[in-house]
Amino acid sequence: MAEGDAEAELLKEKANKFFKEKDYENAIKYYSEAVDLNPSNAIYYSNRSLAYLRTECYGYALADATKALEIDKNYIKGYYRRATSNMALGKFKAALQDYETVVRVRPNDKDARMKYQECNKIVKQKAFERAIASDEIKKSVVDSLDIENMTIEDDYVGPKLEDGKVTLTFMKEMMDWFTDQKKLHRKCAYQILVQVKDVLSKLPSLVEITLKETEKITICGDTHGQYYDLLNIFKLNGLPSETNPYLFNGDFVDRGSFSLEVILTLFGFKLLYPDNFHLLRGNHETDNMNQMYGFEGEVKAKYTAQMFQLFSEVFQWLPLAQCINSKVLIMHGGLFSEDGVTLEDLRKIDRNRQPPDSGPMCDLLWSDPQPQNGRSISKRGVSCQFGPDVTERFLEQNKLDFIVRSHEVKAEGYEVTHSGKCITVFSAPNYCDQMGNKGAYIHLRGSDLKPEFHQFTAVPHPNVKPMAYANTLMQLGMM
Numbered sequence: 001m002a003e004g005d006a007e008a009e010l011l012k013e014k015a016n017k018f019f020k021e022k023d024y025e026n027a028i029k030y031y032s033e034a035v036d037l038n039p040s041n042a043i044y045y046s047n048r049s050l051a052y053l054r055t056e057c058y059g060y061a062l063a064d065a066t067k068a069l070e071i072d073k074n075y076i077k078g079y080y081r082r083a084t085s086n087m088a089l090g091k092f093k094a095a096l097q098d099y100e101t102v103v104r105v106r107p108n109d110k111d112a113r114m115k116y117q118e119c120n121k122i123v124k125q126k127a128f129e130r131a132i133a134s135d136e137i138k139k140s141v142v143d144s145l146d147i148e149n150m151t152i153e154d155d156y157v158g159p160k161l162e163d164g165k166v167t168l169t170f171m172k173e174m175m176d177w178f179t180d181q182k183k184l185h186r187k188c189a190y191q192i193l194v195q196v197k198d199v200l201s202k203l204p205s206l207v208e209i210t211l212k213e214t215e216k217i218t219i220c221g222d223t224h225g226q227y228y229d230l231l232n233i234f235k236l237n238g239l240p241s242e243t244n245p246y247l248f249n250g251d252f253v254d255r256g257s258f259s260l261e262v263i264l265t266l267f268g269f270k271l272l273y274p275d276n277f278h279l280l281r282g283n284h285e286t287d288n289m290n291q292m293y294g295f296e297g298e299v300k301a302k303y304t305a306q307m308f309q310l311f312s313e314v315f316q317w318l319p320l321a322q323c324i325n326s327k328v329l330i331m332h333g334g335l336f337s338e339d340g341v342t343l344e345d346l347r348k349i350d351r352n353r354q355p356p357d358s359g360p361m362c363d364l365l366w367s368d369p370q371p372q373n374g375r376s377i378s379k380r381g382v383s384c385q386f387g388p389d390v391t392e393r394f395l396e397q398n399k400l401d402f403i404v405r406s407h408e409v410k411a412e413g414y415e416v417t418h419s420g421k422c423i424t425v426f427s428a429p430n431y432c433d434q435m436g437n438k439g440a441y442i443h444l445r446g447s448d449l450k451p452e453f454h455q456f457t458a459v460p461h462p463n464v465k466p467m468a469y470a471n472t473l474m475q476l477g478m479m
Contacts, residue, residue, distance in 0.1 A: 008037040012044060019051055022434050027051045042068040042075045049081040052379075053088070055409075059381030061085040076102055083115070087473050089381045090288035092123045095473075118473050122291070141310040142194055150187040158182060161191050166271040171239075174268060178227060178261040181462055186303055189264060193310050196267040199274055200317035206346040207278060207322045211446030217245045219330065219442040221406030221414075221425040222282065223266075225256025225294070228461040229429055229439060230265065236456055237441060240269045240277045247322060249406040249425065250282020250332030250365070254293035255432055257468040258461070260302055263311070281318035282332040283365040283382075283407070287354055297469030316352045320364045327401045327449055334367035334405045334422075335394050336360055337375065337384045343398050357382070368408060369422045388418040395421060401449065404442065413440025413455045423451060430458035432466040 015030035031048035038044065049064035065081035072078070083098035099116035106112055152160065159173035174184060211217060218237055223230050238244045252266055253259035269277045283289060290296040290312070299308040321331040323343065335341075341360055355362050366383035370376060373387040391403065402421045409431050415424045429439035443452040467474065 004037045008034040008041065008044070011037065012047065015047065015051075019047070022054075022436075024051045024055045028055070040071055042072040042078060045071070046075065046077050046081055049078075049085070053081070053084055056088075057379040058085050058088040059377065060379045062089070062381055074105075076105060080112075083119070084473070085381070087119065087292065087471075090292075092119060092126060095119050096123050115473050118471065122471075140313060141306060142197065142313075144306075145190060145194070145310075147187060147190050147194065150190070152185050152187055156185050158185060159188065160185070161188055164191060166192065166195075166268050168272065171265075171268050171272060175231065175265060178258075178265065179231065183302055184264060186307070189303065189307065190310070192264060192267050192271065193307070193314055195271055197310075197314045197317060199270060200279075200314065200319070201352075203317070203319050204347055205320050205349040205351045206343060207280075207319045208326070209278070209322065210325055211444070211449075213447045215245075216443050216445040217247060217324065219247045219249060219404055219425060219444065220427040221249050221440070222251035222428050223248065223256075223262055224251055224284070224428045224431065225253055225259030225262055225298075225466070226428045226431075226458075226461070227256070227258035227261040227265070228459050229427070229456075230262055232456060232459045233427065233439075233441060237454070240273055242273055242276050245273070245276040245278070247278040247280070247330060249330060249404070250280050250318075251284045251406065252279075252282070253295040253298075254284040254289055255466050255470070256428070257294065257298065257464045257466055259295045259298050267314075278322055279318055280322060280330065280332055281315065281320055281351070281365065283355070285315035285318055286365075287312055292471045292474050294467055294470040297471070301469055316354070318351075320349060320351050320361060321346050323400075324444060325446065325449060326399070328404060328444065329398070329400050330404045331364045332405060333363060333365045333383065333407050334369055335386045335390055335403070336363045336367070339390070339393055340397070341394070366407075369405075369417050369424070371417065388421070391418045391421045404451070409435055409437050410440075411437050413438040414442070414453050416451075425453075429456060434466075 011030045011034040015027045019027040028048055028051045031044055031051060034044045045064040045068040049061045052061035052064060062082060062085035065078050065085055068075055068078035079098040079101045083095040086095035096119045099119050102112040103116045158177045159170050161170055220233060240246045248266055252263050266279060270279055296308050299311060321329060323329050345360060349361050351361060355365055363383045368385050370385040370387050373389040375390060376385045378384050402423060404423045404425060406425055408424055410424055410426050413426055425440055425442050427439045427441055429437060431437055438455045438457055440453055440455045
């Protein structure tokens with residue numbers, strides 16, 4: 001073995017050790033060094049691909065898996081990795097081809113056969129959905145519900161809306177009920193969904209609010225179905241109220257296995273304080289993500305497929321961005337693949353749909369900042385990465401001071417980049433029970449709009465693993 005090759009092997013072993021310890025950033029670092037020393041080893045690319053999958057860099061994972069297969073077209077793990085990357089990106093047909101290859105080469109591999117069958121089922125289901133969607137104008141689930149005549153059984157002793165309305169008493173009872181892992185009656189859940197759809201559908205795509213000198217707002221990032229950590233935010237920072245407004249910046253659901261509890265709590269507060277409790281759409285408030293990462297499975301397990309369809313309709317009405325005092329713009333993902341996008345362009349977005357693969361709506365949900373100037377292809381395989389110069393030009397054109405976004409796990413719960421002009425906040429501590437990160441939220445005050453960061457750590461939750469309801473295809477096997 002050549003000296004460089006031996007050194008590369010040592011680096012791979014070092015990376016594997018970090019991977020086992022779930023320190024994926026260091027694993028990626030040492031796999032990359034191994035690749036630099038020996039760029040013709042398929043295993044290094046494949047291992048790095050898996051580490052990228054764990055950090056949700058699906059675009060990079062796809063590129064590495066493809067590179068591994070260019071080096072060795074018989075490398076079976078490469079097909080697995082590429083299929084998983086494509087699944088994560090919602091590219092089901094491409095994933096199916098790779099699962100087909102694995103099954104052909106390993107006809108006795110039960111895991112491969114199961115994944116092939118599952119993927120095939122999704123491809124057929126999508127084709128069927130497309131066929132019926134073009135046949136008729138889609139009717140709303142609301143039209144087929146008769147909520148008034150839904151009966152609440154005598155043995156149900158949980159919270160109920162008062163005269164069909166959400167009250168603070170109801171919210172407190174519902175949060176306690178959820179804490180005990182009990183299920184809200186389906187009639188109450190439907191009442192919340194129908195009412196919140198009506199409230200959200202009247203909002204613009206870009207919500208604009210003014211904070212007075214003495215007022216402050218709390219901005220939270222991703223909560224991802226981590227209900228007990230959401231309750232901890234309210235414990236630390238106070239319950240939402242007209243004098244304690246909140247903005248939750250998308251990705252309320254998926255991954256964590258208490259997504260229903262999170263979203264019904266957030267929707268309840270939106271109904272209680274419509275002008276003081278704000279919700280923006282994340283890339284996980286979409287059908288493809290919900291199908292893969294657990295929310296659809298969770299709603300079907302706890303309620304029905306019909307209720308998931310209604311959630312899907314409601315998510316499409318979530319606003320895409322919020323502007324505070326005409327100075328701070330907040331969105332889930334980030335800025336745009338092209339220069340010249342204005343606030344007026346954001347106001348005009350027709351958001352009542354599944355997000356397109358490109359354009360401003362896609363970018364608001366999916367893009368990420370990068371340290372170097374310019375733009376580059378996205379590590380996620382969707383939208384782009386944008387540099388400090390892009391941020392500077394956008395802020396200048398739109399007379400803004402800075403942007404706040406979420407969408408990425410940060411070890412400290414937040415990160416300030418682009419010379420203070422781009423702030424990331426993430427509010428799901430110890431994300432997926434494995435990342436060890438802190439969570440954070442931000443206070444902005446009307447007097448100076450200077451961000452104040454508050455960190456917190458994860459709290460215990462009942463013994464239900466994250467991704468408990470996720471599609472089996474996303475449970476990554478094969479190191």
